[in-house]
Amino acid sequence: MVDIRLTDQLLSSKVCEQFIQDDKAGGHVIFIGTVRNHTSNRNVLHLEFEAYAPMAKKEMEKIATSALSKYDVLHVAIHHRTGKLEIGEIPVIIGVSSAHRKAAFEACEYCIDTLKERVPIWKKEYFENGEVWVAAHP
């Protein structure tokens, strides 16, 4: 089963793990993305995430469903946050359970990599002396 959430509220790894829990599982892999305090040599003050919500949810759903068919996994949860996030806060959590660990590690990496490529969510970094849309320019 898949669980997709896009919210401006705090994300919880506990909630994610509860969803992927299964007696048939031999392990859970949970990726927690956190807001880093720097980019290259610049200090980041905070981030802001904007989403094209209906399409973002559809794309997240496609990624989770495709992970279920590509890998031998039981459940996939993809949770993403929007709005203003401070250093150390959590913009994304991916949770995958499987009978054997290798499939869960691979599926989890597939989900976060594909999310970063395809899901219409944009991150703006705020510095002491300016702000920038991440990845906008080559």
Place this chain on the structure above:
Amino acid sequence: MEINLLVFGIAKDILGYTQHDLVISESSTIKDLKLLLSKNYPAFEKLAKFDIAVNQEYRKDSYILNPRDEVAIIPPVSGG
């Protein structure tokens, strides 16, 4: 014809709006729309890339737009 254009991320800064009824020629393709945007707003050409989604799905340049379509400019994404 008029399309309902939704705008996100840096594209919002370039165009100065988040939503707009844009008049384009009948049977315009996504490629035509991209050319029109780049011509009127050269900042689009400086982006790493930009895609167009129609009705919340990525579409190719050859896609022919329809007045009822929900058309979104998708500058380079950076979620996660």
